Amino acid sequence: MQFKIALCQMLVSPIKENNISHARSLIRGAAEKGSKLVVLPEMWCCPYSMKTLRDHAEDIEAKSSPSISMLSEAAAYHKITIVGGSIPEKSGGKLFNTCCVLGPDGEIKAKHRKLHLFDMDLPGESFRESDTFAYGDGPTIVDTEVGKIGIGICHDIRFPELSILYRLRGAHLICFPGAFNMSTGELLWELMQRSRAVDNQLFVAACSPARDPDVNSDYMIWGHSSLVGPFGEIIATTGHEEDVVIGEIDYSILQTRRENLPLEKQKRGDIYQLIDHSSGK
Numbered sequence: 001m002q003f004k005i006a007l008c009q010m011l012v013s014p015i016k017e018n019n020i021s022h023a024r025s026l027i028r029g030a031a032e033k034g035s036k037l038v039v040l041p042e043m044w045c046c047p048y049s050m051k052t053l054r055d056h057a058e059d060i061e062a063k064s065s066p067s068i069s070m071l072s073e074a075a076a077y078h079k080i081t082i083v084g085g086s087i088p089e090k091s092g093g094k095l096f097n098t099c100c101v102l103g104p105d106g107e108i109k110a111k112h113r114k115l116h117l118f119d120m121d122l123p124g125e126s127f128r129e130s131d132t133f134a135y136g137d138g139p140t141i142v143d144t145e146v147g148k149i150g151i152g153i154c155h156d157i158r159f160p161e162l163s164i165l166y167r168l169r170g171a172h173l174i175c176f177p178g179a180f181n182m183s184t185g186e187l188l189w190e191l192m193q194r195s196r197a198v199d200n201q202l203f204v205a206a207c208s209p210a211r212d213p214d215v216n217s218d219y220m221i222w223g224h225s226s227l228v229g230p231f232g233e234i235i236a237t238t239g240h241e242e243d244v245v246i247g248e249i250d251y252s253i254l255q256t257r258r259e260n261l262p263l264e265k266q267k268r269g270d271i272y273q274l275i276d277h278s279s280g281k
């Protein structure tokens with residue numbers, strides 16, 4: 001299977017309605033260029049600021065989420081698959097950092113709640129996502145019109161076991177909506193995308209919001225959305241400004257790479273193994 005994927009590195013404003021209509025127009029542009037899969041960034045409907053996230057939370061289960069309604073309409077209108085970045089989701093009195101995957105019929109095919117919340121304490125930059133969000137409770141891998149896709153949200157990329165699990169369950173591609181920061185982004189964002197792709201011999205797509213140096217935010221974003229192939233090759237990438245990164249995915253290359261280097265067969269299951277405690281969502 002061969003298709004175009006678009007990573008919408010959008011500039012997010014403090015006004016939700018504007019973000020929804022802006023995301024809609026980026027999706028339209030990507031679909032008109034032939035993209036069959038469109039990926040949005042982590043927190044595209046509101047700034048990634050722990051001070052204001054709660055005000056923008058939406059109830060996805062009650063079907064009253066303006067962000068997800070727009071994604072559903074867009075997916076159905078253009079007959080594409082959308083990995084809908086993430087939005088703050090309210091559910092049962094808790095707040096989650098949640099990604100919905102929508103199919104070409106506009107239905108939600110999967111919902112991933114961020115598993116690894118981002119708490120960091122560096123000199124001059126500290127951040128505590130776990131003060132605001134509750135933890136997701138399972139991995140998410142979904143069969144779509146454009147292959148089997150594993151989902152992780154940003155900090156989830158740091159935990160290789162999650163990606164290994166997706167590979168074991170047959171993923172062709174892992175999508176990471178993310179918003180890496182200025183302290184760790186330069187050294188680690190691309191490195192980890194390439195590592196997850198190489199470790200597991202699959203495609204990795206990582207989509208960030210654009211950096212807004214003027215916004216008075218408590219979090220400055222690194223940007224650099226990319227598509228990486230199974231040899232760790234960068235297929236398409238960008239800098240930190242708003243951009244829609246379009247790349248070609250050809251899944252036949254996965255089989256070639258896995259035959260060239262049969263890592264699965266070479267693994268020493270007699271010495272180490274991943275134990276899967278999840279129920280298979």
Ligand SMILES: NC(=O)CCC(=O)C(=O)O
Nearest residue numbers: 118154155179180181184
């Ligand atoms: N939004 C996030 O999870 C940021 C993760 C990050 O920057 C990291 O270094 O990890």
